[in-house]
Amino acid sequence: MALNDIDPSTPIWKLTVAEFLELSKNFSTDKKYEYGLKGLAKILGCSVSKASEVKSSGILDKAIIQNRNIIIIDKEKALQLFAKK
Missing domain, CATH: 1.10.238 (Recoverin; domain 1)
Known part of the structure; x- marks a missing residue:
């Protein structure tokens, strides 16, 4: 499933593990x-x-x-x- 296919109003608890991992890739963990x-x-x-x-x-x-x-x-x-x- 692509990131664009996920409805932004979907509660996080309704996401599948795959959807959650796809979303979490967008958050950078690198500190400045x-x-x-x-x-x-x-x-x-x-x-x-x-x-x-x-x-x-x-x-x-x-x-x-x-x-x-x-x-x-x-x-x-x-x-x-x-x-x-």
Whole structure:
């Protein structure tokens, strides 16, 4: 069954499993942000110590917001900046 075939007024409990899974594909589970050095390491696919070195180098400063020990990283922007260097 195509997504367009599902009536928008149909209650969720009346959907079949296949219909529900088709609808759920449209919801992105990707987060826009990662947090902390572990999050940066996850974005870059490296160790936490290497992520700390990259952060300290300053090349990702435009993608990182830091207030004391809280670090928030914009994933897309960080990857763009990292690709330029």
